[in-house]
Amino acid sequence: MAPNSALTSPLNADAKKTLLRKIPHGVFICGVAEGEEVNGFTASWVTQGSFEPPLVVMAVRADSTSNGMIQRTGRFSLNVLKADQKDLAAVFFKPQKGVGGRFDAAPFTLGELGLPILNDAVGGVECELVGQVAHGDHTVFVGEVKTATLHADGPALELASTGWQYGG
Template identity: 60%
Template sequence: MLDEQAKKTMLRKIPHGLYVCGVKNEDEVNGFTASWVMQASFSPPLVVNCVKQDSGSNAMIRSSGVFALSILEDGQKEMAQKFFKPQRRVGNKFEDVDFYLGETGCPIISDSLGYVECRVVGMVDQGDHTVFVGEVIAAGVHREGDPLRLESTGWQYGG
């Protein structure tokens, strides 16, 4: 029998970074705070990005076949907060945020440590998230620094 409290406690011990995942669909752009992200292969360079199935961003990734991950710096908690999914869509999340469109057309945060842009090469719908496998097709470094980690914010996502 699964001990629910032990499961929740231990799954929350798995460390995660915080990123802004930029997505697009034709002329529309969006972004969300992503934490279930990891490198999955050296050659070809692959990244796994898990996205809630019922989100608009999930639909945009499916439609466009691309996404970009802006790697936030330790101390950019407010930036991560700005891109959390609201209960309902309110305005443009990129309002007052400097960004540019990368090679994929996805938004990239100018004030991030850097980014990777990915082309979706696989996906698995399982549970309440879609696991997108993206091949890294572009990358850039804006500056050096330590990445923002979920545990440093006091927030929890998992369990």
């Protein structure tokens, strides 16, 4: 078999879906702020990308409200939820009345970069955008962690424990 034959085979969609869903994920609340407006949404496509400088990588739906806010402001926060905060995570992926309305369910404080840090969560980091790849239905943002607030160290919410799927 020619070495490159696998590259020209049609993608096995079922295998792709099964395999990509094996990637373990946490469940986070991403915060954004633009002028007087704040917004937040549930994000699970998040990972660390560098020790030094500390980088995080997050994929954000191209058609979401928050994507444009990140593009325009060049910053975002990531809040780490406690293991028992599944209900709150559900609030943050559902439609909301107005931009930022989801925060009615979760009081926050603006951090040093002006980004929402939930008052009740394991904690949160604020990031400055250092790179992005816009290709496909999500934009991959790379952020450098500039501030870190730890409220209460403990187990964090993991996607596997929720029964939800986001991936494949």
